[in-house]
Amino acid sequence: MAAPLAYTLIATDLDGTLLRGDDTLSDRSRAALARAVAAGAQHLVVTGRPAPRVRPLLDDLGATGLAVCGQGAQVYDAGADRLLFSATLDRELAETALGKIEAEVGQVCAAVDQDGVDGLTLIEPGYRMPHPTLPAVRVGRREDLWRRPVSKVLLRHHALSDDALAAAARGAVGSLATVTMSGPGTVELQPSGITKATGLALAAEHLGLSRSGTVAFGDMPNDIPMFDWAAYGVAMANAHPELKAVADEITTSNEDDGIAVVLERLFPGR
Template sequence: MAAPIAYSLIATDLDGTLLRGDDTLSDRSRTALAVAATAGARHLVVTGRPAPRVRPLLDELGGQGLAVCGQGAQLYDAGADRMVWSVTLDRELAETALGKIEAEVGDVYAAVDQDGVDGLTLIEPGYEMPHPTLPAVRVLHRGDLWTQPISKVLLRHPCLTDDELASAARGAVGSLATVTMSGPGTVELQPCGVTKATGLALAAAHLGLTRTTTIAFGDMPNDIPMFDWATHGVAMANAHPELKAVADEVTLSNEEDGIAVVLERLFR
């Protein structure tokens, strides 16, 4: 009789975690995920990217199921190309939060991810995309960012580090929004109370799975709530120190197939 699998749900971040720096998935990682799937485990992408920026990657992964996108603000059904659930960031609150942040740290550069399966990423003058492979539309004025419902705001500061900006933003916005840091040059405002953990919990419930059999992989502080929710959290070697501090283990980097190393141990 086959032994029961240790984990029935594998939750993975994308950038800096499952994907290599060039946005590709290695053959070793692809094989490890396939072996886990054969054993009965489900793979769930849990990413800060909005659904439109995830769709091509899910196609490459062969994913036809659910994906948690937009830092937990979107639950996307890849097979049906539709949102199962989404929550937007109130645009007036977003403008107010930006004003409070700028009162503390001076001018910032902002961008937004629009809601929906075809939502655009809009960037104001001065904002530079930290991930150059992701498409964005430059607008002329900040006011142009608010023309359609949004899932989050992305911030950059000309002088402050990501850690400094995130800390200042948390102090400035209070309960207006949740502040996260999801990668180099990526500090974000999202709806208050929304995290990767809330999205992952919702997706797991849809799949009939629980936190007790969930293993999660990540690399940035925005993955901390996901680690808190899952029964086992694995940080990449390239992970932010804050995430490593709460991880149950640390694997190799995303460039060294760190996820595959763990899955090969668990699903032999």
């Protein structure tokens, strides 16, 4: 009888973690994930990207199962191309939250990810996408951002650092929304109480898997709830100091196959 797997669920962030800076997955990382899956583990992408922006990457991975998208606001079934779970941010509440933030720090530039498998990323004048490879539609006025239900709001400030903007936003919005920082130039508002951990827990329950069998990989403060939920959290060498402080292990960077380094140890093969 084969020995039971130490980890049955591998939860990976994408940007700055699984993907290299050019949005590609190395052959080594691809092989390490394939070996872990062949050994009986399941790989689950847990990302801040909304479902429509994750679909091409899942296709490249050959993934037809679940993915947690939109910072936990969406649980996406890639095979069926549908959302099993979706949480939206009330649009009036989002406008109120933006007003409170701007009262503290001055003007911000905003964007939104629309809900749904065909949702667009809309950006207002002055907003610059932190990931130039991700498609976005520019609108003429902030009011145009609220055409359809949204899963999150993205914020940028012309002068404040991401850490300073995130801290100011948390102080301004209180319990109106969850504030996360998920990458350079990426401070976000999402529905109150929604984090990567809530989405990961829902997906794991659907798959019949538990937190005790979960190893998670990430690089930014938005991954902290996921690390808190998982049995073991691995931060990349390029990770934000706040995530490194709570990680169980620090691996090499995303450019140096940090996930593969750990998976090759956990799933050594034959």
